Amino acid sequence: xxxxxxxxxxxxxxxxxxxxxxxxxxxxxxxxxxxxxxxxxxxxxxxxxxxxxxxxxxxxxxxxxxxxxxxxxxxxxxxxxxxxxxxxxxxxxxxxxxxxxxxxxxxxxxxxxxxxxxxxxxxxxxxxxxxxxxxxxxxxxxxxxxxxxxxxxxxxxxxxxxxxxxxxxxxxxxxxxxxxxxxxxxxxxxxxxxxxxxxxxxxxxxxxxxxxxxxxxxxxxxxxxxxxxxxxxxxxxxxxxxxxxxxxxxxxxxxxxxxxxxxxxxxxxxxxxxxxxxxxxxxxxxxxxxxxxxxxxxxxxxxxxxxxxxxxxxxxxxxxxxxxxxxxxxxxxxxxxxxxxxxxxxxxxxxxxxxxxxxxxxxxxxxxxxxxxxxxxxxxxxxxxxxxxxxxxxxxxxxxxxxxxxxxxxxxxxxxxxxxxxxxxxxxxxxxxxxxxxxxxx
Amino acid sequence: xxxxxxxxxxxxxxxxxxxxxxxxxxxxxxxxxxxxxxxxxxxxxxxxxxxxxxxxxxxxxxxxxxxxxxxxxxxxxxxxxxxxxxxxxxxxxxxxxxxxxxxxxxxxxxxxxxxxxxxxxxxxxxxxxxxxxxxxxxxxxxxxxxxxxxxxxxxxxxxxxxxxxxxxxxxxxxxxxxxxxxxxxxxxxxxxxxxxxxxxxxxxxxxxxxxxxxxxxxxxxxxxxxxxxxxxxxxxxxxxxxxxxxxxxxxxxxxxxxxxxxxxxxxxxxxxxxxxxxxxxxxxxxxxxxxxxxxxxxxxxxxxxxxxxxxxxxxxxxxxxxxxxxxxxxxxxxxxxxx
Numbered sequence: 001x002x003x004x005x006x007x008x009x010x011x012x013x014x015x016x017x018x019x020x021x022x023x024x025x026x027x028x029x030x031x032x033x034x035x036x037x038x039x040x041x042x043x044x045x046x047x048x049x050x051x052x053x054x055x056x057x058x059x060x061x062x063x064x065x066x067x068x069x070x071x072x073x074x075x076x077x078x079x080x081x082x083x084x085x086x087x088x089x090x091x092x093x094x095x096x097x098x099x100x101x102x103x104x105x106x107x108x109x110x111x112x113x114x115x116x117x118x119x120x121x122x123x124x125x126x127x128x129x130x131x132x133x134x135x136x137x138x139x140x141x142x143x144x145x146x147x148x149x150x151x152x153x154x155x156x157x158x159x160x161x162x163x164x165x166x167x168x169x170x171x172x173x174x175x176x177x178x179x180x181x182x183x184x185x186x187x188x189x190x191x192x193x194x195x196x197x198x199x200x201x202x203x204x205x206x207x208x209x210x211x212x213x214x215x216x217x218x219x220x221x222x223x224x225x226x227x228x229x230x231x232x233x234x235x236x237x238x239x240x241x242x243x244x245x246x247x248x249x250x251x252x253x254x255x256x257x258x259x260x261x262x263x264x265x266x267x268x269x270x271x272x273x274x275x276x277x278x279x280x281x282x283x284x285x286x287x288x289x290x291x292x293x294x295x296x297x298x299x300x301x302x303x304x305x306x307x308x309x310x311x312x313x314x315x316x317x318x319x320x321x322x323x324x325x326x327x328x329x330x331x332x333x334x335x336x337x338x339x340x341x342x343x344x345x346x347x348x349x350x351x352x353x354x355x356x357x358x359x360x361x362x363x364x365x366x367x368x369x370x371x372x373x374x375x376x377x378x379x380x381x382x383x384x385x386x387x388x389x390x391x392x393x394x395x396x397x398x399x400x401x402x403x404x405x406x407x408x409x410x411x412x413x414x415x416x417x418x419x420x421x422x423x424x425x426x427x428x429x430x431x432x433x434x435x436x437x438x439x440x441x442x
Numbered sequence: 443x444x445x446x447x448x449x450x451x452x453x454x455x456x457x458x459x460x461x462x463x464x465x466x467x468x469x470x471x472x473x474x475x476x477x478x479x480x481x482x483x484x485x486x487x488x489x490x491x492x493x494x495x496x497x498x499x500x501x502x503x504x505x506x507x508x509x510x511x512x513x514x515x516x517x518x519x520x521x522x523x524x525x526x527x528x529x530x531x532x533x534x535x536x537x538x539x540x541x542x543x544x545x546x547x548x549x550x551x552x553x554x555x556x557x558x559x560x561x562x563x564x565x566x567x568x569x570x571x572x573x574x575x576x577x578x579x580x581x582x583x584x585x586x587x588x589x590x591x592x593x594x595x596x597x598x599x600x601x602x603x604x605x606x607x608x609x610x611x612x613x614x615x616x617x618x619x620x621x622x623x624x625x626x627x628x629x630x631x632x633x634x635x636x637x638x639x640x641x642x643x644x645x646x647x648x649x650x651x652x653x654x655x656x657x658x659x660x661x662x663x664x665x666x667x668x669x670x671x672x673x674x675x676x677x678x679x680x681x682x683x684x685x686x687x688x689x690x691x692x693x694x695x696x697x698x699x700x701x702x703x704x705x706x707x708x709x710x711x712x713x714x715x716x717x718x719x720x721x722x723x724x725x726x727x728x729x730x731x732x733x734x735x736x737x738x739x740x741x742x743x744x745x746x747x748x749x750x751x752x753x754x755x756x757x758x759x760x761x762x763x764x765x766x767x768x769x770x771x772x773x774x775x776x777x778x779x780x781x
Contacts, residue, residue: 081723085744092749112526114533142531199727222528227759234605253727262620395530402731402745406552409727413639432746436534438523 040067044325047071049087049099051078052150052344058333062340066332069325070096079103084110084113091115091317098320098357098411099330102333103145104138104311105393105401106205111146112395112436115316120145121363122151122327130335134387139313147313148330149354152382153274154306155207158270159194159279161372162291171295175239178298179385182248185269193262194270197244200252202404202425203309205240209233210307210391212300217394223299224394226442228426235300237418238344244418249394251412260284272297273381274309279350282370289370296383304386311354337361351382403428408434456483457752477491513760520544520753533612543754552732553755560734563713567647571707572700574655576680579662580688594663597656605653612649616726642718642733645726649717652711658703665696701774708770715740735759 002131027073029413039043047070048059059073059292068311069271074097076083084106090096091113102110110116123145129134135149164171164181168187172178185192198204209216212232219226249270252259263266271281278294279335284329299305314330316323333339335355353362394400407421426442484555519541524534534616547553576625582590601607616636636645640770669692677691715736722729722737731745732738735755743752 082744088747108531109747112530112534113524144531219529224529235770253724256617256724257614258617258619261617265619304546334626395526396746399746402741405727406730406732409730410639413728415639432748433530435748436528436530437532437537 002037019379020106023070024396025278026242035108037267038068038325043068043070044322045072046099046320046322046325046329048073048099048326048329049076049083049097050101051076052101053349054343058339058342060330061338062329065338069329071329072262079106087317088113088115091319092392093158096317097248098322099235099314099316099326100316101150101312104135104308104313105206105317105397107139107147107313108141108393108395109397111141113320116146117318117320117323117434118146118334119148119316119323119327122147122324124435127331130265130353130357132356132384132387134308134389135311135313137310137389138308138393147315148327148334150314150334151276151350151351152274152354152384152387153308153311154380154387155211155274155309156277156376156379157295157297158273158277160266160288160291161294163192163266163269163294171293172298172388173296174302175298175300179239179248182243186248189267191267192269193248193250195243195253195272196250196254196259196262196268197240199251199409200253200256200405202401202408205236205306205404205408205418207274207309208236208240208272211297212236213303213388213390215390215392217392219392220441221345221440224428225442226394226429226440228422228442231437233422234419237422241411245378255280255284260391263288274311275352275383276310276350278367278376279366282350286370290372292371294371294376294379296379304382304387306386308387341365350376352377352384394429395438396436398427399432400425400429423428452593456643458549463498490616506607516756518752519749520757521750523750524748539750544758546751547738547758548740552730553735553738553758556735556738558730560712560714562643562706563647564715566643567650568652568707568770570647570702571654571658572652572704574699575658575703576662576693578655578659579666580692582659582663583608583666584684585694586684594660599656600652601654603653605716606720608653609649609717610724612645612652612717613720613724613726616645616721617670630660637721637728640727642726642728646676646717647720650714654707658707661699661703662696665699666692669695680771697774701771704774705767705770708766712736712766735762 007120018419030078046069050056050073050334055075056073058072062069065139076086079102084102087096087100087102088110096115102116107116123136127148131149132152136145139145139147139149146367157161159171163169163185169181169184169188170177172181185194191323209232212235214228214230214232214236216226216228216233218227220348231247240249248260250262250269252262259268265272271277272274273281282289283290296304297306314332314333317325318328333343336356337358340351340353340355340358341360344362346349351362359377359381366377368374368376404421404425407416408418410416411418411421430440430442498697521538522536523539523542526532526534581587582593583615587593604630615623618637624634624636635641673691673695675689677687682690687777688772713736714734717732718729718738721736722731722733731736731741736759739756739759741751742748742755
């Protein structure tokens with residue numbers, strides 16, 4: 001999970017930089033007289049916690065161009081590596097920063113803890129229409145808006161073009177073809193695997209269930225309806241169980257030294273990730289530049305479909321008295337070319353902005369030589385519009401994903417099947433929701 | 443523990459010495475002198491009391507602030523649950539829930555399994571640790587040992603490495619495809635996966651042994667060095683060899699350190715946390731986030747945002763540790779009484 005955050009983070013970074021090149025809807029200096037927004041004489045200072053690469057550069061760029069607001073930036077560990085714990089502790093202790101980053105899957109958890117402010121009145125229709133509708137939908141909970149989206153994270157398949165061409169393997173368009181390609185690759189080189197099962201990363205699996213049309217969490221009135229035993233989830237679980245049992249995929253913790261080593265020695269020649277993965281992969285194996293390519297993620301019926309894997313937002317914490325200033329900065333990061341540009345120029349990010357108009361900026365700023373000049377942003381664009389709009393995250397993803405992660409870890413050893421792992425996560429979630437006094441069915 | 447005992451032992455000495463001096467001075471006039479002595483003693487008692495008060499205050503202030511209050515707060519927290527309404531997006535209110543958190547923790551299989559993992563860990567780790575440290579200390583203390591200072595330092599050195607760093611280094615040494623050790627083992631025909639479900643426990647025990655063996659060895663060695671050499675000489679004169687001296691004389695004489703090391707090792711084992719946590723985050727997906735009770739409490743607080751459950755499970759673990767310490771102390775005391 002945490003790794004996916006990091007990935008999305010860097011993706012975001014990339015997008016941000018690209019966008020900055022353009023001149024677009026700006027930082028809003030003109031509206032600096034509103035309450036809590038500060039003026040040039042009396043600037044408001046806000047604090048901001050994030051782990052996304054390039055955040056420091058974005059903050060510096062903002063501070064250089066704005067006189068009414070000073071942003072104090074503090075880098076925190078990525079979500080699962082302790083960042084979320086730090087945020088929730090700070091909120092509990094009453095010394096939280098004004099603005100923090102949170103990824104889509106964890107947003108409902110924080111909102112249900114009462115950690116963030118309802119920002120509905122600031123997220124007007126004009127604001128909403130700038131963003132990919134799915135990203136607004138993911139940040140709208142109980143009819144209210146809780147965060148400003150930063151990036152979207154459609155799935156993508158990264159593969160070693162040289163390996164596929166040398167062994168005459170077709171790039172898979174469907175999951176059936178993916179399995180066939182995995183067998184072919186293994187036959188060509190007994191060590192080669194065209195993908196990895198990440199036992200530590202439930203969000204990768206969830207993105208695939210999402211893509212297949214599953215809908216684990218549904219709000220019906222004030223009741224949560226859990227459905228993890230649907231046909232789509234079963235299909236995905238059985239499919240991956242088969243790949244693992246037949247040893248057609250690597251089994252390694254995502255972005256672990258072990259996984260990186262397997263990329264370096266050429267035994268992992270494919271990676272099922274998301275848009276932000278382009279930048280992360282580039283940073284992980286820079287010496288394989290030009291050998292990688294990106295394809296749409298395989299689908300079940302050959303028609304474009306995608307889940308979302310990670311993706312970041314900005315949220316204002318409960319105790320902050322500087323909501324407007326924090327939101328102005330958040331919107332500047334998400335919706336201005338300057339904000340996007342500052343971010344992408346700082347690192348190896350391939351962020352795919354949730355703000356649709358800024359994608360050309362991101363595209364322009366991203367150096368595609370690692371992918372031999374392939375127009376990866378065009379691919380993300382079509383993948384982004386194919387994101388299944390049905391999926392929503394539950395209010396206790398901390399519990400759900402921790403349990404799922406613990407159980408998926410045992411799958412490779414054979415003591416647990418993927419369907420059992422999902423069952424355990426389901427039960428833990430039901431118990432947790434009941435413990436919180438919520439109504440739950442399923 | 444031992445410093446405490448020593449303080450208690452030496453405590454009375456100055457007084458006795460003072461009394462003796464007083465007695466020596468007053469030989470000529472017993473009655474007045476005795477009265478005077480008792481008066482001085484009383485005065486000195488008051489002074490000592492005041493001094494003790496002054497010296498102990500900082501301790502009790504800190505003890506209250508960093509031990510008593512947090513324990514009280516944990517107990518308090520463990521009695522509350524966050525309740526929400528509707529879909530849960532309206533924020534949470536803290537509600538008194540009695541012992542619900544305790545029953546929730548005890549009813550959670552993951553929590554109970556944590557204790558089984560701990561039991562397995564203790565069964566493997568504690569005997570290895572105590573026996574290993576003792577064997578090394580006895581070797582160093584034997585007349586056969588060479589380069590004592592060097593080995594003492596070399597064996598102690600791993601303990602100077604912070605636990606987190608040690609765990610990180612070991613994760614590297616365990617990682618297939620990266621570790622020279624795994625590579626060497628593979629080429630030698632020993633294929634062992636340190637991250638597999640069966641390899642997890644040995645992996646953690648190994649890290650803990652590496653970290654703590656030298657430390658406990660030093661405690662044993664210091665105790666051995668404190669043994670009156672004339673006793674050992676007498677044993678040699680009576681014809682006892684190295685083995686006989688070690689097991690018949692030295693071991694019984696350092697029983698106090700043995701008890702202490704065992705106790706600390708038991709308590710330390712129950713708190714097992716850092717090493718498995720790093721393994722969990724560093725590549726071993728078979729170490730779950732609730733692998734030990736301590737990790738369960740951590741995950742409850744920081745991944746699940748359930749502070750009440752975290753507090754309750756921490757209190758339960760503390761109770762288990764207290765109980766086990768009590769058992770260890772009782773057992774060793776009884777043995778001592780018999781001997």
